[in-house]
Structure formats: C-alpha cells, structure tokens
Ligand code: ADP
C-alpha cells in the first residue's frame with residue numbers, strides 16, 4: 169500500500185529516514201515534507217522531520233505511528249533539499265546534516281512562558297512608601313515607553329529597590345502576577361536608510377547586486393576589491409534591497425571577524441543590531457534566533473559557517489565575506505565548505521550569492537574566469553587612503569640583535585636574550601612611535617615559545633597524546649620565575665603540565681630552554697626595546713569575546729595603546745585609524761609542510777595583515793621579515809602584484825592536477841589502536857578504485873599521526889575534473905568492512921592535509 173507510511177529523518181549521524189505511520193490523532197493523513205514531529209525511537213522519543221514517502225522496506229506490522237506534530241514552523245522545503253544535497257555531496261548521512269540544521273537544543277519547543285507583574289485593579293492603595301512609589305512610577309514609565317512587563321526580580325532592579333518591596337506590593341494586591349509568553353522581538357532593519365554616496369565603481373557593483381536580488385533568480389558574484397575599497401558598503405546596499413523587498417539576508421563571516429566591530433557598523437547603517445549566529449551563543453539565544461529565522465521575522469543574520477543551515481523561508485541574498493578564508497571549511501563531523509555550499513543554497517532557493525575578498529581563492533577566481541560567477545572589481549581604496557607599501561627584511565642579512573633586561577647586561581656572562589625583531593624594524597618602530605602612530609607586530613603563534621628543548625640531551629617535550637610539541641604559555645603579564653605560571657600546553661588536545669624542573673628524558677637540572685618565538689616572548693622583547701611604549705597582546709587567549717574586542721578597539725582609537733602584538737585574530741575586520749606600521753615577525757611561517765595551498769594562503773593572510781596599516785588618512789608601511797626574500801610569494805607581496813603570483817600558482821596547480829583543475833577526496837582512518845587503524849587503511853588501499861582518471865595515494869601515516877591518543881592514517885583520492893568522485897568513493901567504501909573501533913572520516917574537497 170503506497171502512501172500509508174512516511175519517512176522521518178532523525179538528527180542522528182548514522183541514518184537516512186526511518187518509516188513511520190501517520191499520527192493517530194491526525195486524520196488528515198501524512199504531514200507535509202518539513203513538518204517537525206516527535207516519534208518513538210527505541211525506548212525514547214526523538215524530534216525529527218517528515219522527509220517524504222516511506223521507503224517501504226520495513227514490515228508494516230512493525231511500524232509505529234508518529235507520536236505528535238510539533239507546534240513549530242516547518243522546515244522550509246528548500247532547506248530539506250539543501251540537506252539532501254549536502255549529504256550526497258559530502259558523503260555524510262543526511263541525519264548528520266539535519267543535526268546541524270536543528271542545531272539549537274530545544275529550538276523546537278514552544279517559547280517558554282514566564283511570570284510577569286502588572287498593576288492590578290485594586291480599589292485602594294495601601295500605605296505608600298517612597299520605594300513602593302518608585303516601583304509604581306517605573307511601571308508607569310515603562311508603559312508610556314511601550315516596554316513590556318517584567319518579572320519580580322527585573323522590576324525590583326529596574327526600580328532600584330529591594331526584592332522585598334516588590335513582593336510587599338504583590339502581597340498588598342497592588343501588583344498581580346500574570347503569565348506571559350517569553351516572545352523574542354526582532355527589530356526590523358530599515359532598508360530605506362541611506363548609506364554613503366557610492367563612487368561610480370561602487371555604484372555599478374551595488375546596482376548589479378541589487379538588480380539580481382530583485383530578479384529572484386540564482387546568480388553568483390565575485391566581489392573582488394582591495395581592503396578598504398568599500399566591499400562592505402557595496403553589499404550593504406544589496407542587503408538594503410533585500411530588506412525593501414521583504415526578503416531575508418545572510419552574511420557569513422569568519423568566526424573571529426564576528427568578534428570585531430562588524431555588528432556595530434551594521435547598526436549604524438540599518439538602525440538595528442543584526443541577529444548573530446556563532447559557536448559561543450547561549451542555548452536561549454540560539455533558540456530565539458532559530459525561531460525568528462524560521463518564522464521569517466528575522467530579516468538578517470550575521471553568522472559563522474553554520475548559519476547556512478538556518479531555516480530561512482525566503483532567503484534573497486547570501487554574502488560570504490573573506491571568501492578565501494580557510495575557516496569556512498569544517499573538518500570535523502560533516503566535512504563541508506560553507507563557501508561552496510552557500511552557492512548551492514542560493515541556487516536551490518533562487519537567491520543571489522556574493523563571494524567577497526581582497527584576495528580571492530584560486531577556486532573562486534577560476535569560477536569567475538569561466539563565467540560561472542559574475543566578476544565585480546573595486547581596484548582602489550576608497551577616498552584618499554592608499555595601499556600600504558610592503559618591504560621585505562632579509563633576516564639572513566639583518567638578524568635580530570640580542571637584548572638585555574632593564575639596565576643592560578647584568579655581568580660579563582650575561583649574553584642577553586635571543587631577539588626576533590630585526591634592527592631595521594626596530595628603527596621603523598621608533599620612528600612611528602615618535603610620530604605618535606601605532607604599530608602592529610604580527611606573529612601567528614600563541615604562547616611563549618613553540619618548543620621546549622633540553623640543552624643537555626637535545627630532547628624536545630612532546631604531548632603524550634598527540635604527535636605535537638608542547639607550547640609554553642606564561643600568560644600575559646606574568647612574571648616568570650617569580651610566581652608566574654609556566655605551563656606546557658598541547659594546542660591539539662589541550663593537555664597541559666607545568667614546565668618540569670628537570671629534563672623528563674635525561675633528568676639534567678635547569679637545562680630546559682624555550683626555543684622559537686611566541687607572542688608572549690615577543691612581548692618581553694618589545695617591552696625591553698621600547699620601554700616607553702604601551703604594549704598589549706591580542707590573541708584568542710586575551711580577547712575571548714566581542715566585549716573584549718570592542719574594548720581593544722576603543723583603546724586603540726583613543727590612542728591609549730602604542731604597540732599591539734597580535735595573532736591572526738588581528739588580521740581581520742579591524743580598523744584602527746592611528747595604526748600605520750605593521751611588522752610581520754615570521755613571514756615564512758606556514759610555507760613549509762605538504763599543503764598545496766600554502767603559498768596562496770600565506771599571500772592572502774599577509775596581504776590581509778598588511779591591510780591593517782594606514783586605513784585612514786595616514787599612509788601605511790609594512791615590513792615582512794623573511795629568510796627567503798626571493799620566494800615568489802614574498803616578491804608578489806613586495807611588488808603588490810597578486811595577479812602574476814596567482815597566475816604562477818594556478819599554472820603549478822594545473823600541472824599537478826590539483827584543485828580547481830582536479831578533484832580531491834581525503835579518507836582519514838583513526839583508532840586508539842594503531843594496528844586496527846592501519847589494517848583498515850591498508851584494506852582501503854587494496855580496494856582502491858581503478859577507474860580512468862582516478863588515482864589513490866597512500867595509505868600513509870597522517871602528518872599529525874596521533875591526536876588525542878588516536879592513531880591516524882590518510883588516503884587521498886585524486887581525480888580528473890569530470891569524474892563523479894562521490895559515486896567512485898561510495899562504491900569503494902562498500903568493499904571494506906570497518907569495525908566499530910575504527911573511525912573513517914570522508915573529506916570531499918579537503919583543505920587541511922594534517
Ligand atoms: P572593504 O570592505 O572593501 O574593506 P569598507 O566597505 O570597509 O571596505 O570601506 C572602507 C572604509 O571606507 C570604511 O570606513 C567605509 O565606511 C569607507 N567607505 C567606503 N566607501 C565609501 C563611500 N562611498 N563613502 C564614504 N565612505 C566610504
């Protein structure tokens with residue numbers, strides 16, 4: 169019997185839809201695709217989504233009915249289609265993708281109710297005291313201002329009285345409790361609010377986007393413009409168009425850019441703060457945003473990559489800002505690239521998608537060249553601001569001098585400390601500081617030193633659970649050897665231990681020494697070389713949330729800081745008018761290793777860091793310290809010539825069949841037992857597909873061969889562009905049985921090769 173059963177997709181990482189009978193209490197038959205339901209599953213009840221007709225592969229007598237239909241807006245059909253698409257493309261189960269889309273615990277529960285207090289119609293007022301009067305005045309004021317009712321504690325706080333005063337008024341019958349749904353009001357952005365007058369080039373780009381939004385058809389754009397060229401102003405204009413047409417907009421930003429001043433800027437333009445979506449939200453905030461998006465009330469969300477899976481019923485515009493950023497790729501769980509999936513989401517929903525960047529990825533450039541994306545170019549910075557000049561400092565010729573604590577060498581055998589700032593950069597810094605300007609030292613290494621080595625035996629201290637060296641952390645402002653905590657931390661698993669007094673390997677005493685630069689160590693040197701300067705550290709250890717990032721921005725703009733030492737958290741989204749000098753301490757970092765995109769990535773990151781200098785009237789200068797000034801990426805930075813560099817990169821990738829000219833799928837096999845992982849990896853290697861245009865490399869131990877006590881092996885499938893890799897991989901995996909102790913992660917279009 170067809171149509172008597174329905175498939176329900178559950179948010180479990182193992183499943184496709186399961187069959188259920190229609191709910192017993194709904195005579196209307198099968199609920200529509202997207203309907204949120206609760207179903208019996210084993211001994212519990214789970215929330216799931218009606219996915220379509222049942223598969224019919226289970227005996228009808230064993231089927232159970234859907235328990236009930238939830239009081240929640242259904243998932244839009246386009247989101248269901250998107251989930252299926254992402255699952256098929258990434259080779260992850262649709263249930264795992266659904267889990268991301270329902271990613272708000274309790275999002276499906278109806279809004280909570282809460283008890284608030286209102287003025288009763290009591291005929292007679294009791295004895296009034298001054299605090300009691302203040303409570304009544306506060307209530308009256310809030311009513312005049314159109315503000316909602318409050319619960320007892322909030323009302324007492326608003327009136328500035330003790331809780332007892334409020335409960336006294338309740339006892340006297342002047343205030344009465346009523347129950348209220350805790351609704352979440354979403355302020356509407358004003359699409360008509362005028363932005364700045366756009367330059368001709370900006371206007372053309374904004375018009376192209378605006379027209380596209382009005383057409384209500386899928387179109388993809390690359391918005392390519394140097395930092396400060398007005399890309400944000402241009403896509404704000406297009407967002408305004410979407411708001412005017414009552415459609416929704418989504419802006420994806422790299423997570424750390426969210427912490428900066430972006431939401432504030434949006435508020436200035438559109439009059440309201442945007443809703444945001446990121447990994448550090450409270451469950452209540454998640455539920456509110458999820459529901460406001462589903463009901464269509466939320467016109468705009470600014471979010472990290474997972475915002476792509478929110479249930480927008482009418483999404484008109486998606487912006488992927490800093491589209492080249494590697495953080496759009498998720499490696500754990502469902503391995504997907506939010507940049508690429510944003511294009512898919514736009515296609516399924518008839519929306520406009522804009523990928524914006526100063527340094528577009530080769531993949532996106534190639535899509536523009538092929539005409540799949542329309543190309544919009546903003547070649548110049550807005551107004552008088554010019555791009556900073558980038559100079560290279562050859563560390564082989566200008567090695568950093570040693571430095572001493574206050575008062576110089578303490579005796580004849582004080583050989584001072586190893587330095588990381590070269591003499592030319594020291595000079596430039598002095599000049600900038602003398603002119604009252606600010607300096608950024610960029611070093612993408614948290615902690616004090618990346619390596620701790622024993623002078624006696626040469627041993628380096630590694631994590632007991634991972635193939636990784638432990639990184640020394642002293643904490644900002646700590647005084648080493650005088651109570652400052654010296655910890656060795658694993659950046660992969662979080663393991664930590666104090667720096668031991670003796671070498672764990674040879675037991676020699678006092679022989680362990682830090683090796684290489686970290687931002688905390690750099691801070692010591694900077695404090696010694698520029699004793700007058702006010703120095704701050706800006707890393708994910710010191711800036712933990714938006715409030716701290718805002719405070720840093722305020723102090724920078726107010727001129728309360730002279731030198732910032734920052735990791736990549738400082739590379740993005742910040743705008744400091746007084747900052748004119750950027751010194752990149754280790755320009756070569758990230759160039760080594762087996763990542764085919766290493767040079768491209770280095771270019772993008774250093775270009776972005778350089779863009780922090782001289783964004784207002786004052787010209788900026790950037791110095792990149794390098795051991796290899798002749799490397800193509802360094803020459804391209806110096807010459808300000810990304811086109812030639814990218815052309816060379818592109819030819820190299822074409823010759824080696826790397827993306828975007830070939831396709832890659834990585835398989836990562838891991839298990840606590842090394843032998844078990846290796847056996848599966850070998851079996852996969854033996855069963856490797858032998859289709860034309862397909863090659864399998866490996867298995868080989870992963871560069872990070874052990875993480876969190878799990879041994880890891882990698883295989884890499886390389887295919888020619890036209891090959892449908894999903895089909896190839898699916899039949900490959902069917903040939904190998906994987907025991908439950910072994911985990912297999914499939915990564916289509918891998919970005920990380922660790
Ligand atoms: P991008 O996103 O390309 O880095 P922004 O949109 O942030 O560039 O613009 C850089 C700065 O220039 C911002 O402060 C922005 O407000 C300002 N700006 C850009 N275009 C205009 C314009 N047409 N009129 C006034 N200010 C502008």
Ligand code: ZN
Pocket residue numbers: 631632633634636658659660661662663876
């Ligand atoms: Zn570890």
